[in-house]
Amino acid sequence: MSKQLETFKSNLEEFASKHKQEIRKNPQFRVQFQEMCATIGVDPLASGKGFWSEMLGVGDFYYELGVQIIEVCLALKHRNGGLITLDELHQRVLKGRGKYAQDVSQDDLVRAIKKLKVMGNGFGMIPVGGSYLVQSVPAELNMDHTVVLQLAEKKGFVTVSEITDSLKWEKERAGHVLDHLLKEGLAWLDSQAAGEPQYWLPALFSELTSRDVTPEEANQMTP
Amino acid sequence: MDRFSWSNGLLEINETLVIQQRGVRLYDGDDKAKLDVGVALLSTHRLIWRDIKNHECCIAMPLSQIIYFEEQAAGIGKSAKIVIHLHPSPTNKEPGPYQNSKYSHIKLSFKEHGQIEFHRRLTEEMTQKRWENTPASQPIPTGTGPQTGRTRAVGIVGIERKIEEKRKETDKNICEAFEDLSKLMVKAKEMVELSRSIANKIKEKQGDITEDETIRFKSYLLSMGIANPVTRETYGSGTHYHMQLAKQLGDMLQAPLEERGGMMALTEVYCLVNRARGMELLSPEDLLNACKVFEQLKLPVRLRVFDSGVMVVQLQSHSEEEMIASALDNVSDKGSLTAEEFAKLLGLSVLLSKERLLLAEKMGHLCRDDSVEGLRFYPNLF
Numbered sequence: 001m002s003k004q005l006e007t008f009k010s011n012l013e014e015f016a017s018k019h020k021q022e023i024r025k026n027p028q029f030r031v032q033f034q035e036m037c038a039t040i041g042v043d044p045l046a047s048g049k050g051f052w053s054e055m056l057g058v059g060d061f062y063y064e065l066g067v068q069i070i071e072v073c074l075a076l077k078h079r080n081g082g083l084i085t086l087d088e089l090h091q092r093v094l095k096g097r098g099k100y101a102q103d104v105s106q107d108d109l110v111r112a113i114k115k116l117k118v119m120g121n122g123f124g125m126i127p128v129g130g131s132y133l134v135q136s137v138p139a140e141l142n143m144d145h146t147v148v149l150q151l152a153e154k155k156g157f158v159t160v161s162e163i164t165d166s167l168k169w170e171k172e173r174a175g176h177v178l179d180h181l182l183k184e185g186l187a188w189l190d191s192q193a194a195g196e197p198q199y200w201l202p203a204l205f206s207e208l209t210s211r212d213v214t215p216e217e218a219n220q221m222t223p
Numbered sequence: 224m225d226r227f228s229w230s231n232g233l234l235e236i237n238e239t240l241v242i243q244q245r246g247v248r249l250y251d252g253d254d255k256a257k258l259d260v261g262v263a264l265l266s267t268h269r270l271i272w273r274d275i276k277n278h279e280c281c282i283a284m285p286l287s288q289i290i291y292f293e294e295q296a297a298g299i300g301k302s303a304k305i306v307i308h309l310h311p312s313p314t315n316k317e318p319g320p321y322q323n324s325k326y327s328h329i330k331l332s333f334k335e336h337g338q339i340e341f342h343r344r345l346t347e348e349m350t351q352k353r354w355e356n357t358p359a360s361q362p363i364p365t366g367t368g369p370q371t372g373r374t375r376a377v378g379i380v381g382i383e384r385k386i387e388e389k390r391k392e393t394d395k396n397i398c399e400a401f402e403d404l405s406k407l408m409v410k411a412k413e414m415v416e417l418s419r420s421i422a423n424k425i426k427e428k429q430g431d432i433t434e435d436e437t438i439r440f441k442s443y444l445l446s447m448g449i450a451n452p453v454t455r456e457t458y459g460s461g462t463h464y465h466m467q468l469a470k471q472l473g474d475m476l477q478a479p480l481e482e483r484g485g486m487m488a489l490t491e492v493y494c495l496v497n498r499a500r501g502m503e504l505l506s507p508e509d510l511l512n513a514c515k516v517f518e519q520l521k522l523p524v525r526l527r528v529f530d531s532g533v534m535v536v537q538l539q540s541h542s543e544e545e546m547i548a549s550a551l552d553n554v555s556d557k558g559s560l561t562a563e564e565f566a567k568l569l570g571l572s573v574l575l576s577k578e579r580l581l582l583a584e585k586m587g588h589l590c591r592d593d594s595v596e597g598l599r600f601y602p603n604l605f
Contacts (some may be wrong), residue, residue, distance in 0.1 A: 002439075002443070004413070004414060004417060005414070005443055005446065005447075007410075008410055008411065008414050008447075009446075011407060011410055012407065015403055015404070015407050018400075018403065019400045019403060019404070022396075022397070022400045025296075026397070027339055029397065029400060029401075029404075032401065032404070033404060036404065036405070036408045037408070037411075037448070039408075040408055040411055040412040040415055041412075041415045041449060041450075042411055042415060042447060042448045042449055043448045043449075043450070044448050045448075045506055046445075046448045046450075046506060046508050047445050047448065047464075047506050047508060047509050048503060048504055048505050048506045048509050049445060049446070049464050049509065050445060050446055050447065050448045051446050051447065051448075052448055053506070059504065059506060060502055060503070060504050063497060063504035063505065063506055063507075064497065064504060066493070066497075066507065067493065067494045067497050067498060067504075070490050070493070070494055071494065077573075087242075090337075090340070091244075091245070091337070094335060094336040094337055095245075095246075095335055097336065099302065099334065099335070099336075101336075103303065103336045103337070103338060103339045104336075104339075105339045105340060105343075106340060115506065115507050115508070116490070116507055117507075118507045118508055118511055119489040119490050119493060119507050119510070119511060119534060120489060120528065120532045120533055120534035121488060121489065121490045121533060121534070121574075122531075122532065122533070137574070138531045138532050138533055179595055182595050183593070183594075183595060183597065183598070189595075
């Protein structure tokens with residue numbers, strides 16, 4: 001097999017010398033490349049020591065992105081409990097990368113996150129409203145929790161009546177799910193809202209309705 | 224820039240926000256517009272721009288004004304841009320920041336990146352033309368009108384042709400790249416099949432293949448990025464690369480672990496190590512596989528997986544009993560503690576302090592008070 005490996009290695013080197021830039025600069029090319037690898041049963045991101053990583057440089061691109069994703073999630077955890085929209089994550093990663101770094105697409109983020117899962121810190125993606133919520137803490141979120149998150153996506157908050165009306169659940173089931181989200185720090189309770197209490201999800205706050213809170217400020221606020 | 228009208232930035236009924244991007248500066252043709260950097264918003268109906276500091280300063284243009292657009296790559300000291308070519312304004316256009324302009328194109332300059340997604344979404348919206356199906360409550364003037372016919376012909380067609388040529392050239396390069404990629408993949412597939420047949424042989428004739436050859440095979444799999452077909456696990460423990468890596472990590476992590484109370488989450492280690500390396504970074508799997516052989520190599524650090532699935536690297540010297548005893552001491556001292564309070568006390572991350580409290584609880588030394596206000600631990604008096 002070692003002879004075939006050598007042959008393949010030189011094929012890859014040739015490819016790299018012609019098209020290495022394409023991978024770095026062209027996100028559609030990256031997607032195509034990843035999908036083709038998946039089809040034949042090859043994972044180009046499995047190891048930094050793999051040929052793909054060494055010769056095409058795909059590895060460093062995604063592993064560094066992984067570091068940036070972890071750092072953003074960690075920095076915001078005190079505010080959103082470890083749940084963030086893919087859009088917001090994308091914006092913040094771009095900001096952190098600075099002016100001169102390579103642009104990244106949301107597909108790139110998704111692939112990097114898939115790799116981070118193996119490290120057991122609860123990284124996962126929840127489909128919500130046409131995009132995703134990225135989870136970065138090992139909070140247990142089952143189907144019920146996910147469905148409520150999806151319901152809350154439109155306005156950033158949800159009430160017990162909304163859940164019982166649209167999902168046709170009993171009050172108890174709704175209360176159970178909301179309590180869990182509160183406990184995990186993913187939801188905040190507004191008991192002074194007109195009508196009934198509202199459960200807000202900081203992860204879903206848009207730029208227009210929020211202001212950044214530092215960890216110190218967060219600690220000073222009463223629970 | 225004279226195609227824009229002042230706007231309040233509020234979306235109409237039936238109009239949906241598609242994407243927004245901060246850090247965008249507008250250009251009137253090739254000149255910087257007399258506006259500051261702001262936020263560009265794309266909706267199903269319009270292109271909107273708002274000044275970041277002064278929210279009152281907000282302008283919009285219907286997407287139907289757009290003839291054609293293309294990306295302009297970033298250069299040294301220059302941000303990436305999207306160049307948008309526009310129809311002339313209709314006569315009933317509402318006033319905007321510019322009365323008139325000598326240009327019929329504008330540019331969006333992405334000073335904080337984001338042009339790839341913006342371009343993609345703009346392409347989608349311009350293809351779908353959703354504004355035609357669900358007209359917003361305000362009538363949006365379109366760019367085509369009989370009086371605009373003649374002036375369009377020369378200038379814009381010339382521009383379009385140039386853009387088309389450049390696009391064909393880029394397309395050709397991409398085509399070639401894709402062709403080469405397909406050929407490469409065919410060869411890679413052969414390698415995958417070859418490795419499967421070898422793996423089968425190994426399974427059948429257990430005795431005939433030497434230890435050495437098995438290790439060599441595993442490193443081939445690693446190079447190709449193929450999962451080990453025999454064990455199905457990530458072909459980790461067993462390659463020399465991971466053993467070497469484990470030794471390096473064992474050395475490198477001593478001091479950071481001491482500083483952090485003897486324990487670090489695997490994601491923390493990942494960030495620490497890769498930031499230090501700068502290039503030739505480790506993949507998450509590389510790190511995990513190296514950690515898995517700590518015990519085998521009798522290194523002073525260990526990988527540990529908690530019930531919750533959280534993985535940490537901890538100093539071997541940090542015994543379990545010590546950790547539990549200290550947790551119990553601290554909790555008794557304060558009467559009760561939450562994970563956050565414990566974290567502050569010890570200078571640990573909240574995640575890890577929670578794991579310690581859970582461990583102490585598992586061993587029967589602490590018990591919990593689980594309420595909506597959070598999880599609090601008390602000494603177990605039962």
